[in-house]
Amino acid sequence: MRTxxxxxxxxxxxxxxxxxxxxxxxxxxLIMGLFAMSLDLMVGYARLISFGHAAAYGLGAYTCGNILxxxxxxxxxAVLLSGLFSGTVSIGVAWVCTQAxxxxxxxxxxxxxxxxxxxxxxxxxxxGASDGLAGIPRRPGPFGTTFFASKIGFYYLxxxxxxxxxxxxxALVRSPFGAVLRGIRENxxxxxxxxxxxxxxxxxxxxxxxxxxxxxxxxxxxxAGFANTELLFWLxxxxxxxxxxxxxxxxxxxxxxxxxxxLFVQQxxxxxxxxxxxxxxxxxxxxxxxxxxxxxxxxxxxxPTEQHR
Amino acid sequence: MxxxxxxxxxxxxxxxxxxxxxxxxETPIKIGMPxxxxxxxxxxxxxxxxxxxxxxxxxxxxxxxxxxxxxLVIQDTGGDPASCVRKAQDVVERDGCRLLFGxxxxxxxxxxxxxxxxxxAVFMSSDNGDGRLTGSSLVPNFFRANTSGPMGTRAVSLxxxxxxxxxxxxxxxxxxWGRNSIGVFKDExxxxxxxxxxxxxxxxxxxxxxxxxxxxxxxxxxxxFIVMQGDDNAAFLSQAKQxxxxxxxxxxxxxxxxxxxxxxxxxSIGLIGSSRYSFTFPGAANAEFVEMWKxxxxxxxxxxxxxxxxxxQVLAAGIAAAxxxxxxxxxxxxxxxxxxxxxxxxKIRACDHQGEQQGFMVKVVKKEGAAKPTPELIATxxxxxxxxxxxxxxxxx
Numbered sequence: 001m002r003t004x005x006x007x008x009x010x011x012x013x014x015x016x017x018x019x020x021x022x023x024x025x026x027x028x029x030l031i032m033g034l035f036a037m038s039l040d041l042m043v044g045y046a047r048l049i050s051f052g053h054a055a056a057y058g059l060g061a062y063t064c065g066n067i068l069x070x071x072x073x074x075x076x077x078a079v080l081l082s083g084l085f086s087g088t089v090s091i092g093v094a095w096v097c098t099q100a101x102x103x104x105x106x107x108x109x110x111x112x113x114x115x116x117x118x119x120x121x122x123x124x125x126x127x128g129a130s131d132g133l134a135g136i137p138r139r140p141g142p143f144g145t146t147f148f149a150s151k152i153g154f155y156y157l158x159x160x161x162x163x164x165x166x167x168x169x170x171a172l173v174r175s176p177f178g179a180v181l182r183g184i185r186e187n188x189x190x191x192x193x194x195x196x197x198x199x200x201x202x203x204x205x206x207x208x209x210x211x212x213x214x215x216x217x218x219x220x221x222x223x224a225g226f227a228n229t230e231l232l233f234w235l236x237x238x239x240x241x242x243x244x245x246x247x248x249x250x251x252x253x254x255x256x257x258x259x260x261x262x263l264f265v266q267q268x269x270x271x272x273x274x275x276x277x278x279x280x281x282x283x284x285x286x287x288x289x290x291x292x293x294x295x296x297x298x299x300x301x302x303x304p305t306e307q308h309r
Numbered sequence: 310m311x312x313x314x315x316x317x318x319x320x321x322x323x324x325x326x327x328x329x330x331x332x333x334x335e336t337p338i339k340i341g342m343p344x345x346x347x348x349x350x351x352x353x354x355x356x357x358x359x360x361x362x363x364x365x366x367x368x369x370x371x372x373x374x375x376x377x378x379x380x381l382v383i384q385d386t387g388g389d390p391a392s393c394v395r396k397a398q399d400v401v402e403r404d405g406c407r408l409l410f411g412x413x414x415x416x417x418x419x420x421x422x423x424x425x426x427x428x429x430a431v432f433m434s435s436d437n438g439d440g441r442l443t444g445s446s447l448v449p450n451f452f453r454a455n456t457s458g459p460m461g462t463r464a465v466s467l468x469x470x471x472x473x474x475x476x477x478x479x480x481x482x483x484x485x486w487g488r489n490s491i492g493v494f495k496d497e498x499x500x501x502x503x504x505x506x507x508x509x510x511x512x513x514x515x516x517x518x519x520x521x522x523x524x525x526x527x528x529x530x531x532x533x534f535i536v537m538q539g540d541d542n543a544a545f546l547s548q549a550k551q552x553x554x555x556x557x558x559x560x561x562x563x564x565x566x567x568x569x570x571x572x573x574x575x576x577s578i579g580l581i582g583s584s585r586y587s588f589t590f591p592g593a594a595n596a597e598f599v600e601m602w603k604x605x606x607x608x609x610x611x612x613x614x615x616x617x618x619x620x621x622q623v624l625a626a627g628i629a630a631a632x633x634x635x636x637x638x639x640x641x642x643x644x645x646x647x648x649x650x651x652x653x654x655x656k657i658r659a660c661d662h663q664g665e666q667q668g669f670m671v672k673v674v675k676k677e678g679a680a681k682p683t684p685e686l687i688a689t690x691x692x693x694x695x696x697x698x699x700x701x702x703x704x705x706x
Contacts, residue, residue: 021402121512130513131416131485132390135423135446226420230391274347274385 004163011159015152023155029263030158031219033256034165036243038212043241044250045173046205047185051106052113053240055093056210058120058232059086060217065133065227066126074141075148076157079218086214087207094206098199101188110234117232132228136221158219162256165212169252172208181205185250242280246287248294257295337380338373338634340365341400341430343421344411345388349514349540352568353613354413357435358383360617361410363605368621374628382406386417388513393417394424401428407634408433410620414513415439415458415485418451425450429636431643435620436585436613438486438563440493440702443663447700450636452627452643452662454620454655456585458490458536459702460695461563464583464668465534466497467690474532474559476504478525480545481536483510489702490536490563496703506530515541518548526554535562535582543572550576565671565684566612578682580673586615586652587671587684595651619650623657623664654692660699668695 014026035057042048064082067073073081097108120127127133138149147153172178183191184198192198221227230236239262247258265283269276291298342361345354365379373379382404386393393412400406409425409432412418418437425432431450434442438458442451477498481487491508498505506528509521522545525533533554537545542562546569549555555576562582570577584590588599588609598618602610610618623646628634631642644659656665671684697704 019402021399024398024402130483132420134390134420137423224391224394225423226391226394228389228391228420230389 004166008159008163012156015155020151023151025263025267027155027158027223028220029260030155030162031216031223032240032243032259032263034158034162034219035213035216036240036247036255036259037162037166037169037252038209038216039240040244040247040249040252040255041169041172041205041209041212043244044252044255045178045181045185046202048202048206049106049241050109050206050209050237051234051241052109052111052237053209053213054232054234054236055109055113055116056086056090056213057217057220057236057240058113058116058227058229059089059210060214061221061227061231062120062127062133062217063214064218065136065221068136068139068222069133072139072141075139075154075222076142078139078222079157079161079215082218083211083215086217087211090207090210091203093210094203097206098202110237113232113237114234117229117234120229120232128228130229132226133221134226136225136227138222154223158223161215161219165215166252166256169208169212172205173252177201177204242284246284246294248296251294251296254294254296261295335373335377337378338375338408338628339380339382339400339404339406340408340410341397341404341406342381342383342409342411343386343393343396343400343417344383345393345413345417346383346385348388350388350413350538351540353436353539354385354388354411356568356611356613357411357413357617359606360435360610360614361621363602363614364618364621366605367601368625374625375632375634381410383411386411386413388414388417390414390416390420394420397421397424398428401430406430407636408624410435410617412437415442415489418442419446419485422446422448422451431634431636431639433620433624435617439489440697441485441489443661444700444702447661449640452623452657452664454623454657454664455616456583456652456666456668456695457663458486458563459493459697460666460668461583461585462490462493462534462536463497463695463697463704464670464688464690465561465563465581466494466501467668467694468581468583468670468688469498469503469532469561470501472532474503474530476506476528476530477532477534478506478528478530478558479508479534479536480521480525481508481510482538482541483512487536491534493702494534494536500704511537511541511545513541516544518545519552521545522549522552522554526552526557530558532559532561535560536564537562538564538566538569542566542569546573546580547576555579564612565673567609567684568611570673570682570684575675575682577673578675581687582671584612584669584671584684584686586610586612586619587669587686588615589671589684589686590652590669591686592651592653594649598651615651619652619655619664622648622650623655627657656692658696658699663696665692665696667692 039053060082063085067078140146148157243258243262244255248254369378382400384396407430415437434453440459479491481491565582565584626646627643631638647656653667668690670688672687673682674685675682
């Protein structure tokens with residue numbers, strides 16, 4: 001808890017010293033961090049490998065975009081509502097996807113995300129089709145404040161969502177519920193034979209994961225002022241999975257670092273080459289082969305006691 | 310400089326020692342240009358980039374603007390609106406650009422313009438077609454120096470009033486510009502009491518048009534209006550030729566450009582359409598521009614190279630009048646800019662920031678002995694007939 005507070009304090013001080021461009025990058029890193037962390041709930045704790053997590057992000061982004069474009073609901077509430085909506089929709093998705101396990105589960109999540117992608121292309125009224133939703137505003141409020149509409153205010157809102165999401169996710173995985181999830185991860189048949197309805201647990205964790213992922217997408221829409229089908233595309237699903245693995249699965253903090261690392265490397269490499277993805281691929285392979293515990297695993301290697309804290 | 314490999318930094322002042330002396334010590338005017346250099350619109354973006362580089366080099370050789378050299382900061386968007394927003398944000402926040410060019414697709418421009426106020430940046434469009442940019446989506450810092458989609462479509466429909474066709478079909482790229490232009494065309498055709506049979510839209514990047522061509526053939530239309538550009542346009546025209554569509558149907562298009570003609574060869578002969586710019590346009594200013602261009606690139610300038618040049622000239626006139634690149638002053642100055650351009654007289658309207666200019670109709674012909682077909686001017690319409698009412702996309706008469 002002390003580390004969490006220290007990191008929060010450090011991030012809260014960032015706007016004082018950083019130029020606008022760095023603030024933009026940092027805000028995006030926090031949004032992606034929340035997104036990657038949400039996927040870690042599924043991948044790291046219940047071994048539910050989703051190839052379609054962009055669905056959560058896109059759903060959140062389009063929902064928030066429409067709320068902000070067409071209603072007066074204040075920004076923070078719009079973000080929360082979008083997260084809840086995304087989580088609710090995912091209950092149906094999870095109900096279907098958890099019929100299968102392993103690779104089949106992954107394929108079903110991918111299929112569902114691609115289905116949403118196709119729908120978004122045709123449903124012009126809600127998504128703007130290939131033109132996307134442009135000019136998504138940051139509505140003022142609540143209580144008349146315009147703070148969250150400002151660049152720095154939006155950064156603090158993002159930070160609050162990330163830390164709120166992190167505390168929620170951590171409480172979840174440390175609870176008895178989280179213990180059952182880990183049981184599913186290690187040996188689902190055994191957990192089932194102990195009398196746990198593992199499928200319900202899986203559906204619940206997918207819903208929690210989609211809710212947080214949806215919140216990340218919901219933050220992205222007013223951050224960029226724009227949402228289009230890219231946010232539902234499999235490429236994003238692949239990228240977020242890479243962030244989770246590079247950061248370190250089953251740690252919650254790792255994927256947040258992974259997201260920041262991914263964005264940073266992308267930013268730096270793309271200055272020198274258009275084929276940055278190629279080089280990132282090499283980095284990714286390196287992590288899988290030599291540091292399967294990810295960035296967090298590397299950081300903890302020197303401090304073995306930390307692992308069992 | 311870390312961005313050197315990726316960003317094509319244009320410091321043409323370096324090429325000319327005389328100018329260097331004047332410009333030394335002056336901070337450059339940076340113009341950010343997020344533009345589609347890859348993807349289906351890549352060829353158009355490449356034209357825009359060449360046009361901008363040529364304009365910057367020419368302007369710098371004359372001492373720059375306000376005595377400051379122009380520096381272009383070019384970024385590839387791939388033609389994706391989300392990426393375009395990010396790249397535009399990059400050039401504004403990281404590179405400190407307060408002026409913007411580029412944004413090849415209308416969908417990219419529509420995504421970016423709501424951000425202009427926050428960035429305090431002015432965007433001068435050289436190719437965005439969607440009428441909404443100077444209509445319902447107009448923002449104070451957006452200006453359009455080029456012929457818009459509705460204006461190009463209007464030229465076609467004015468021309469058609471003299472022609473006799475039984476029925477019209479329309480095909481467009483499935484995004485902002487395609488749908489907007491066909492909407493205007495349909496409105497024009499129906500107002501003229503003619504028969505509009507139907508329309509169809511192909512996703513950006515479509516390679517195989519056989520089903521679309523079959524649809525057009527079966528519709529019974531004897532004229533088809535095409536709203537496409539770049540690779541899609543070239544693919545459609547050459548496949549239309551393979552399926553002998555031009556034998557049955559007169560092809561009309563909103564944009565005739567040399568690139569598509571070169572890509573389709575003789576398949577483009579007989580194509581009638583509006584032209585936003587062609588090296589064959591009349592006038593001394595254009596002749597001079599074409600000569601300068603030929604000297605630099607050993608070929609004639611294409612549609613978006615000419616349009617980009619014109620956009621540059623409009624921006625330069627605005628900056629000169631404002632004496633500053635500060636968005637607030639520049640905006641006021643640009644609202645009163647009038648120049649004699651390569652396309653004739655251009656006047657920026659204060660009410661909707663659209664450049665009033667003539668409309669041109671061309672027909673693709675192959676002159677005897679010529680290696681490839683060229684667009685030949687067949688009709689010119691005055692600015693007040695092709696430019697829509699302020700903030701509008703449709704026409705009353």
